[in-house]
Structure formats: C-alpha cells, structure tokens
Amino acid sequence: MIQFENVSKVFSGQYAVLKNISLIIGQGEFVSLVGASGAGKSTLLRLIYAEEMPTEGEVRFYNRATTAVKQKLLPYYRRNFGSVFQDFKLLPNKTVFENVAFTLEVDGRSNEEIMKEVPKVLLLVHLEEKMDLYPSQLSGGENQRVSLARALIHGPKVLIADEPTGNLDPASTEEILDLLLQINALGTTVLLATHDKDNVNRIRRRVISLDRGRVIRDEVKGKYVI
Amino acid sequence: MKILKLKRTFFEGWKNFVRNGWLSFATSSIMVLSLYVMSVTVIFGIVGNIFVRNGEKNISISVYFNPKTPSEQIQELKSQLEKADEIFSVRYVSENEALDQLMQSEKDNPIIKRSLEAVGSNPLPASLIIRAKDISLYEKIEVQLSQSKYADIISHINYKKNREMIEQFRRFIVATQKIGLAIGLVFMLIAVLVTYNTVRLTLYSHKQEFEIMRLVGASNLYIKMPVLFEGVFYGVFASVFTVILLFLSIQFFAPITRFAAMEENLVSFFTGYFWIIFLVLLFSGMCMGVLSGWIAIKRYLKV
Numbered sequence: 001m002i003q004f005e006n007v008s009k010v011f012s013g014q015y016a017v018l019k020n021i022s023l024i025i026g027q028g029e030f031v032s033l034v035g036a037s038g039a040g041k042s043t044l045l046r047l048i049y050a051e052e053m054p055t056e057g058e059v060r061f062y063n064r065a066t067t068a069v070k071q072k073l074l075p076y077y078r079r080n081f082g083s084v085f086q087d088f089k090l091l092p093n094k095t096v097f098e099n100v101a102f103t104l105e106v107d108g109r110s111n112e113e114i115m116k117e118v119p120k121v122l123l124l125v126h127l128e129e130k131m132d133l134y135p136s137q138l139s140g141g142e143n144q145r146v147s148l149a150r151a152l153i154h155g156p157k158v159l160i161a162d163e164p165t166g167n168l169d170p171a172s173t174e175e176i177l178d179l180l181l182q183i184n185a186l187g188t189t190v191l192l193a194t195h196d197k198d199n200v201n202r203i204r205r206r207v208i209s210l211d212r213g214r215v216i217r218d219e220v221k222g223k224y225v226i
Numbered sequence: 227m228k229i230l231k232l233k234r235t236f237f238e239g240w241k242n243f244v245r246n247g248w249l250s251f252a253t254s255s256i257m258v259l260s261l262y263v264m265s266v267t268v269i270f271g272i273v274g275n276i277f278v279r280n281g282e283k284n285i286s287i288s289v290y291f292n293p294k295t296p297s298e299q300i301q302e303l304k305s306q307l308e309k310a311d312e313i314f315s316v317r318y319v320s321e322n323e324a325l326d327q328l329m330q331s332e333k334d335n336p337i338i339k340r341s342l343e344a345v346g347s348n349p350l351p352a353s354l355i356i357r358a359k360d361i362s363l364y365e366k367i368e369v370q371l372s373q374s375k376y377a378d379i380i381s382h383i384n385y386k387k388n389r390e391m392i393e394q395f396r397r398f399i400v401a402t403q404k405i406g407l408a409i410g411l412v413f414m415l416i417a418v419l420v421t422y423n424t425v426r427l428t429l430y431s432h433k434q435e436f437e438i439m440r441l442v443g444a445s446n447l448y449i450k451m452p453v454l455f456e457g458v459f460y461g462v463f464a465s466v467f468t469v470i471l472l473f474l475s476i477q478f479f480a481p482i483t484r485f486a487a488m489e490e491n492l493v494s495f496f497t498g499y500f501w502i503i504f505l506v507l508l509f510s511g512m513c514m515g516v517l518s519g520w521i522a523i524k525r526y527l528k529v
Contacts, residue, residue, distance in 0.1 A: 072445075075445040079443035089438050089441060091434075091435055102438075105234050106439065106442055106443060106445075106448055107443065108230060110230070150442065154443075
C-alpha cells in the first residue's frame with residue numbers, strides 16, 4: 001500500500017533528515033514509528049501525505065509515486081488520509097460538531113449526509129453528548145478524540161497519528177491508543193509516531209525505529225528499544 | 227456540488243467577517259478612508275469642471291457700433307462671423323432692443339428714466355454679442371475685429387462679464403485640480419497599501435485555519451473563496467459608509483462653496499449621480515478587498 005524506496009530528504013540543501021529509507025507498509029497494518037526527537041518520524045509521515053516531497057527516491061501510495069500527483073490534485077490525494085497531531089489542530093471558533101463536519105463540507109458532501117455521519121463518528125469516540133461545545137471547553141483527551149473523529153469521518157484509507165498522545169495524561173493516552181486499535185480493527189491502516197514506550201510495548205504491533213534519519217529496527221511484534 | 231461549495235464558502239466568509247467584528251470594522255474603516263479620499267478627489271474634479279464650463283458659457287464679447295451704422299452692414303459682419311471656426315454664436319442687438327433691455331433692467335431707477343427722457347432720442351448703439359468656442363479665443367477675435375475693414379463702424383469692443391475674474395478663477399480651479407489629483411493619487415496609493423496590509427494582518431489570524439483546511443483536504447480554491455468573500459464584505463460595508471460620509475460632508479461643505487455658485491452643483495451632482503457614485507464605490511471597494519485578499523492569501527497558501 002505504502003512503499004518507500006531509497007528515500008532521502010534533505011532540508012535547505014544541507015541537513016539530511018531521512019537517509020535512504022526503504023519500507024513497505026501493507027493495508028490494515030498498525031505501525032508504530034519510534035525514535036528520539038529529530039529522528040525523522042514526522043518527516044517520514046509528511047512524505048506519505050505529500051506535505052513534503054522526497055529529495056531522492058520515491059514514496060508510493062498504491063504504486064503511484066507522490067511526485068506523480070499533479071499539484072492541483074494534491075488536496076484530493078490528501079483525502080486518502082486522516083491525520084491527528086499533538087496539538088489537535090482544531091478550529092477554536094467551531095463547535096465539536098462543526099469541526100468534524102468541516103472535513104465533509106470541504107469534500108462537498110450534502111447537509112443530510114453530514115447530519116447523519118457526524119453523530120455516528122462522535123459516538124465512536126464517545127463525544128456524542130459534547131457535540132455543541134467548543135474545543136476550549138474540553139479536556140486535552142477530549143480534544144484529541146474530536147481531532148480523531150475529524151480524521152476518520154471521511155473514511156480515510158490511512159490514519160496518520162503524529163505524537164497524538166504527547167500532551168495527554170496516562171488515562172487519556174490509553175484511551176486514544178485503544179481507539180486507534182479499534183479503528184485499525186475496522187480496517188484502516190494506522191501509522192503512529194510516538195515517544196510513549198509503555199504503550200508501544202503494550203500493544204505488541206509492528207514497530208519501526210528511527211535514529212538520525214535511518215531505520216535501525218523494524219519488527220513485526222516489536223518493542224520500543226532505543 | 228459547485229453551488230453547494232460556493233454557498234458554504236460564502237457563509238464561511240460571512241461568519242469570519244462577523245466573528246472578527248473589530249478586525250472587520252478596522253479593515254472596513256481603513257477602506258472607507260481610502261474610498262473617501264478617492265471620491266472627494268474625483269467629485270471635486272468633476273464639479274470643478276462643470277463649474278468652469280458653466281462659467282465659460284456666460285462669457286461673451288460685445289461689439290458696439292457707431293451711431294447710425296446701417297443694420298445691413300452689421301448683418302453682413304454677423305454672417306461673416308458666424309462662418310468663423312472659433313465662434314460659437316453671434317446675436318444681434320439693435321438700438322431699440324438695447325433700449326428696451328436697459329429700460330427693463332433699470333425700471334426702478336428714476337434717474338435713468340429721466341435722463342433718457344431728457345436726451346429725447348435713443349442714445350444706445352447697436353451691438354453684436356459674440357460667444358467663442360473657448361475662453362482663450364476672445365483675445366484673437368478682438369484683435370481680428372479691430373484690424374478688419376469693419377473697424378470704422380465699430381465704436382468699441384467690450385467683455386460683457388468680468389473676463390479677468392473668470393480667467394483667474396479658471397486658473398485657480400485648474401491648479402487646485404492638479405494639486406488635488408496629485409495629493410489624491412498619493413493618498414489613494416497609501417490607502418490601498420494600508421488596506422492591503424490590514425487585510426494581510428487579518429488573514430494572519432486565520433493562518434492556522436488555512437493549515438487545518440489543507441489538512442482535511444480542502445482545495446486551494448476552497449480555502450481562498452471565504453477570504454475573497456470576506457473581501458467583498460469589507461468592500462460592501464466600506465462603500466456604504468463612504469456614501470453616508472460623503473453625503474454628510476457635502477451637506478456640510480456645500481454652503482461654504484456658495485460664493486463660487488458651486489453649492490447647487492455639488493448637491494445636484496451628488497443626488498443626480500447617486501447610484502453611479504455608489505456603484506463605482508461598491509465596485510472599487512470590492513475590488514480592493516478581493517485583490518488584497520487574493521494577494522495576501524498567497525503568502526499563507528502552499529500546496
């Protein structure tokens with residue numbers, strides 16, 4: 001599904017963030033990307049949804065290189081992915097419902113569909129009772145669940161989670177990870193970049209370890225070992 | 227789907243406009259300033275022109291003939307003058323007509339009446355009232371007449387209205403128009419730049435939103451549209467306020483221009499062309515808003 005072939009990424013001509021990465025990620029996998037800050041986790045993820053382009057090599061999604069996607073079609077390409085971040089990236093002046101509905105609005109879905117789909121996904125993340133509140137009225141864990149709902153609403157093929165639990169307390173972290181596993185169980189490929197050793201070890205899924213831009217370990221039922 | 231997206235981006239723009247109330251107010255006010263400066267410059271120019279043209283229409287030259295000049299000769303001169311390029315109209319005023327006019331205009335003045343009775347006969351000469359096509363041609367006409375074969379029958383040539391005053395006023399208007407236009411242009415430029423910068427700052431507050439929109443797969447156009455609509459709203463509000471401001475300032479300033487008989491010109495120009503003025507302002511305001519938004523958003527949009 002996702003394939004990295006000898007990918008390197010160099011920023012502003014000198015500093016290589018990723019060096020000669022080759023990877024294959026299959027459909028329905030749950031992959032944890034671990035490594036110290038600056039190891040290149042985020043860049044690797046950004047290459048997948050074409051926020052960055054590789055300096056060398058190719059990143060392919062369903063056998064199609066990201067560099068082959070026309071500029072104009074990039075927004076449509078990105079709709080294959082849902083993403084969550086450490087800082088949630090919610091719109092502060094929209095309610096929970098509106099934040100989640102926004103993805104569908106952008107996609108041009110009808111109002112009826114939006115009214116039908118949004119409550120469903122909010123039910124999945126257990127926020128059905130808080131859909132009229134604003135992000136500022138929610139806890140960190142709740143906000144991350146809103147952002148998860150937003151990432152899922154349009155049925156993406158891949159869910160990209162870049163340090164989603166970085167700002168959360170242990171209970172919320174567990175909750176989010178359980179949700180990610182649940183989403184993965186429903187067939188969505190999940191890519192998780194994280195620092196959270198305990199939870200990576202707990203879930204016993206594929207772990208790719210990065211160190212200074214290189215893959216140093218790739219285990220099917222891996223542990224966080226750095 | 228396109229109409230749905232258009233509708234959504236329209237309301238998105240409207241929501242942004244309302245939600246950022248103060249920022250929208252500030253941006254619109256800056257735009258009011260620039261539109262106001264532009265319209266004052268333009269209106270002053272146009273009304274000034276109307277005034278000068280009206281003034282020019284009232285200027286004429288009067289050629290008085292010696293007493294007892296046969297009217298055939300005067301008619302001959304008249305028809306020759308009418309053929310000349312630089313002349314707009316020629317009117318013949320006979321001795322009797324001149325007397326009638328005098329009696330009419332001085333009917334309340336017993337001295338004139340008595341002195342005319344004392345003279346017994348009509349002392350007034352016949353004349354031709356000539357209007358040139360342009361104010362600058364009078365001098366030439368005067369010289370040509372006094373050098374022509376008709377010079378013998380002409381007693382004197384006179385400007386009916388105070389030519390010197392009109393000429394001076396004309397120069398004043400032209401000079402102020404030039405200065406006004408120069409200042410106006412500078413102000414306009416400043417105003418447009420300030421508007422652009424204000425819109426850019428406003429957009430800065432949306433920066434995160436753009437990022438999130440891109441994240442959920444919004445196309446660049448979908449991100450741009452609300453901003454452009456917001457620009458339209460700035461323009462609409464700014465033009466409405468500018469028209470109100472213009473109306474108030476014309477009400478206030480028109481009486482001051484009374485000395486130059488411009489009061490009526492100003493008010494009638496404003497009311498007569500109200501819709502055109504409003505539409506031009508609306509259009510310029512919207513263009514300014516949309517263009518500023520268009521240029522400014524480029525900074526925050528990358529694919």
